[in-house]
Amino acid sequence: MRSNELEQYLTELLKPGQIKDFTPNGLQIQGCEHICKVVTGVTASKALIDRAIAEQADAILVHHGYFWKNESYVIRGMKHDRIKALLVNDINLFAYHLPLDIHPTLGNNAQLAKLFAISDVAPLELANPLSVAMQGSLHEPCTGEKFAELINTTLDRTCLHIAPASNKPIKTIAWCSGGGQGYIELAAEQGIDAFLTGEVSEQTTHIAHEMDIHFFAAGHHATERYGIKALGEHLAKEHGLEVLFVDIDNPV
Structure with a gap:
């Protein structure tokens, strides 16, 4: 499945345009064109990215992505390390916040x-x-x-x-x-x-x-573990993608 096809399908399914959000929903970091394997998780942390790299995933699909309202535009430190890892490994990052809540x-x-x-x-x-x-x-x-x-x-x-x-x-x-x-x-x-x-x-x-x-x-x-997990299972069933849910534990 092409990355633009996956984004189009998720847009039709989750309808992000119908609700005002604090972050952009959809493809946040562009990676490889063809997607066969997807890692899903709650937050696009470095630990989740490292697991996706180890799994040789083509895309990561999360509830909490990047570029939140009022955060710094500067890409340095933790943000730099995360984004660099995605770009170097050609991994797409898709994120859906409020559309996945509702x-x-x-x-x-x-x-x-x-x-x-x-x-x-x-x-x-x-x-x-x-x-x-x-x-x-x-x-x-x-x-x-x-x-x-x-x-x-x-x-x-x-x-x-x-x-x-x-x-x-x-x-x-x-x-x-x-x-x-x-x-x-x-x-x-x-x-x-x-x-x-x-x-x-x-x-x-x-x-x-x-x-x-x-x-x-x-x-x-x-x-907030269960929406992204259900979404991944839906994609696997409807589009034959290989999907792995990874729960990076967080006590908060």
């Missing part, structure tokens, strides 16, 4: 809903069909402690659980992969029982206590 079947949030068997999935921002935060229902109500155990087992990560004073059972839940802790107030205002995301802020504890909502932080990386 995709209705392959996205990070859709994959979390699947992992936790959440039904009645809908946008948390009711007037925004492209909301990066979602809401839904558990099949059976459960305690906050039990849901924390489920997170720990499913994501292989010990989550942070902040329980409200009522410690009410959880039936409805909202979630946002990655750094979505800012949506907790909106979830609480809608009477939702719990909110799950990757990161936590100092004020989150007070919000959870004062607005009577369970809060779970399971790690930015851990909540």
Whole structure:
């Protein structure tokens, strides 16, 4: 498959033009023209690039790529080492950020809903069909402690659980992969029982206590592994590409 054909297919699939993002989505670093083997991962770190080189991959496909808004334009230090390794080894770098969070079947949030068997999935921002935060229902109500155990087992990560004073059972839940802790107030205002995301802020504890909502932080990386993995599996199935998901562990 040619690199431009892969980018065109991913553009049609993920529709990056429909959402404003903090980074360019698509082919960020051009490499070889023909792509047979793809390494997928959460972040285009040097460790992931080194693994792609070892695997003789033609392309890397990630959720977190380069050239973020407000970062320096200068290519030096860590950025130089990463980009040089890609260019010297003729490896394409494709990155899709928010489009991969919100995709209705392959996205990070859709994959979390699947992992936790959440039904009645809908946008948390009711007037925004492209909301990066979602809401839904558990099949059976459960305690906050039990849901924390489920997170720990499913994501292989010990989550942070902040329980409200009522410690009410959880039936409805909202979630946002990655750094979505800012949506907790909106979830609480809608009477939702719990909110799950990757990161936590100092004020989150007070919000959870004062607005009577369970809060779970399971790690930015851990909540965003599954979209890129699903996307790679989709490409392998639909286009016959050899795809290898590499999980460069990150406790954050």
